[in-house]
Amino acid sequence: MRVAAIDLGSNSFHMLVVEVLGPSSFEIVVQDKMMIQLGKGALVTGRLDAKAMDTGLRCLDEFRRMALARRVERTLAVATSAIREAENGEEFLRRAREESGIAVRVISGREEARLIHLAVGRREDLGTEKALLVDIGGGSVELTIGDASQIYYSASAKLGFLRLQGRFASSDPLSKRDVRIISAFVRDSLRSPFAHIEKFLPRRVIGTSGSVTTLLRLAQQRRGQVEKSSVKSAQVSREEIRGILADLLKLPSIERAARFDLDPLRAEYLPTALLCLDAILGGSGATMLTVCPVALREGLIYDFLARTKPLPLAPRRDGDLRLRAVIDLAGRCDYPIDHSHQVARIAGQIFRQTKEMHGLDENEERLLEYASILHDIGYHIGYSKHHKHAYYLVMNCDLRGFSPEERAILAHLVRYHRRSTPRNSHASFAALSPWGRKVVKALAAILRIADGLDRSHFSEVEEIRCARSRKRFRFQVITGNTSPDVQVDLWAAQKHARYFEKLFGVEAVFSARKPARRKTGEPGSPQGRG
């Protein structure tokens, strides 16, 4: 089912069209936005000007048409501060309903906060620690204290960047005086909400909205990161924010837009938004900001899904959530279902029987399972180098529920399931943490064997039994395959175990056996006969 979420913000109108995949998961079909900047005049004068309204209405009509073309069945549209506070806001909504047929709901700041919290909760592991969620909009800033299960406090402050800039900016770029005044005003306005926020001792600050995601991009550019994947990549330090602010303020907006590859309309307001953000970080005593790439519109979708099918607020690091995401991705790439799940099964068996050699745990076992499911998705793009295509897909596709490091580990596992083995001369492998590298090596060694065993060498592997005696590691393959070529296939499987041998310093030996006679109705369970 396709659902569209439209957010008529003070700065931009956004539309998100998704395909619902499950009770709490969806896939983005298309997104669009237009920087209508309804709030530019309205937040200062209190009225929406005629031209902006017309442009906004036409944008809505465009959205409607796009939604129609995408076979959208439900449209959820909400309006926030600019329309909420304008005298003629009602008129705009009426015209929207009449002219484009879209029923727009005006929501309060509190409701905005709730929806954003919902979206963040689905993306980040909020756990039981309270976090401060900050959403920087054109009209207002939403501050929320919440954890995975609930919201403890929320406040809406009229500190949106359009509002602030409209009121205080005297030049382009902002003068030092402007900067001081804006910062002071923001601090003052935050005094009261922060008095409450302090009590909750939030452990981290999570930021959402366009200005924040733009900030992340600029920070990554500044760090020289291109497509890297380290744990810190979704975080920005306060120091970096200040550095970026200083750089931005050196230039007038037009040059700023060119120099930093910004949307010209975003370029104008970004410094003000960041000033506000910096003051908030200061007030909360935090030195790091976690960037979460969700916004009100994702919240709208999750909310809709939750209402149509009751669901606990946070599935958290549920195996289900991640497995779901992995299978969704694999399905989109037309993965070889039987082979992939068989490999996952065999890999799991080997993992559990080699624990004393790799020392890894439950979480890594899950990662191995996911990598097994994903290892052949690269074929969807191309035949040769399919392992590299798989790497690209895992690194870049929408994959919910994984930290950047876990995603990088998964990507490396699928890349190393065949051909070259993990090595430090591969830049992206070397960039993993020591733990990441250890995990990739061990799991890749196992995955290669599991994949090799199912490469139609043994079409019906039922079980793998492992036994170690000093330098020898025996893999006993219990298979229903009765062909006389079993010896030939064992020799082929040996090839795939070479990395395993090298990594763990053992000699791998393969033997095959037919399953023992079964009691009727019971799955094969040998009676101790070797």
Added chain:
Amino acid sequence: MPAPVTTILSAIDIGSSAIRMDIAEVRPDGSIHLLDSLKKGVQLGKDAFTQGWLSEESIRAACAALRDFKKVMDSYGVARYRAVATSAVRESTNSDTFLDRVLMSTGLDVEVIDGPEENRLTYIAVLESLRGMPELENAQALLVEIGGGSTDVTLLRAGEPLQSGTFPLGSIRLREAMNHASRTHEQQIRLLKRQIGNLLTNIKRSIPMKDASCYIAVGGEVRFVGKVLPGTARDGAPCVVSRDAFAEFADSVARLTVEALVQKYSLSYLDAETLTPALLAVLQLLKETQSPNVIISGASIRAGMLQDLAPEEKGKRRKQLTKQILSAARSLGRKYQYDENHAERVRELAEVLFDELKAEHGLDETDRLYLQVAALLHDIGLFINPRSHHKHSYYLVSTSDLFGLRRRELEIIANVARYHRRALPQRGHTAYMSLDRDERVVVSKLAAILRVANTLDKGQLQKATDLKLSREGDQLVLVAQNVSDLTMERVALAGRCDLFNEVFGKKLTLREAAKTA
């Protein structure tokens, strides 16, 4: 002295087990007639697929053979030639040295061609040889060429290529892989079949062949079948062998050892070695289709090269090829679930802009084709992720196999697609900088047009009829009919004209056509 009425052409193909040359004359009516055909066995493939580089011995043998061929070319008075090398040379680490040695000792300029180009040439040759055959008219056909190092598979519908790919399934490779003395002949054959099966699983995934009702096989080993099986064709004309007859023959060949094959059919040892692997591969692929028989085409890539060299055919074929390339691009787009309507509209808009701005950009027909393909495929990156989808489009286009386009050309198109939004081409971008200067200029010009075309497919312009471009001093004005207020579209366009302004030095504005009374 009367001008020569015919042109003599030659095509040289440096393959995995032999170097071959065809010499032909093109008559005034455009028809091509074979004058001579030469072959010299040189085992480049053995080196390439076992050790990864060409030995001194092989290089010398190749140069000697080519020197002799050159002498023959001179004696015929060859006016134009093309010499290509395929997978064995392509995959050797010392291919550059090899090409240089050939040039120095024979004066022949050899070009290493990639899979897609091999496919294209084979395709041209086969089509030519099958002209008029009813089987091709309607249904889906699978065209297969099993080479020494790689196999080219092309899926055709009504004679037009839908999808094609090159796979590392080659008769010499297969042969090398199973050369272990410790096994009996039967065991080796079983292992061979198993290996072919494995490789096939992946080919099937790339090229959906189960509905093909027509199967065309090309290559030396298949031609051998045509010669040996009783009741089949004469030279050059395609022959048809029933599925059962082919299977029976292939199995009978497989049962014999290499030595026995040499004896029975008077083959060279080398030819006998690759016969079984090639036939089994052809047979297993055949079984994946619905085709009741195998059409054995005598056409070789040299025939395709000769067709290509013949001048008169070139223009006509260019047009045909363009149609096929666009069709292949659309197939690729569908694979990634692209928005077909948007893609076609952007392509049309881009074509209008390209044609109107000829004086400003000075690009040619080939560049126009690149623009068309880039326009069709610019959004396929959305399949991976809407975020940074332009970069994903680059990745997908540059790594895909698109019929009729070479690697280098795909790289250019991929760059054009990448720059349809966000950052402009700049020094820090590795992919862009690895193109040469002329190519970079082409990319900038085409990307500038694509950015604008993409933005124009919004709002009312989607149903605007008749978009006309007029020049007013330093401005280019796009006039759209049947639209009212274009404010929103102008705002959108303003954000995307950056590259256009830079490349063409002109401002672009939108104007609503004056309403006629």
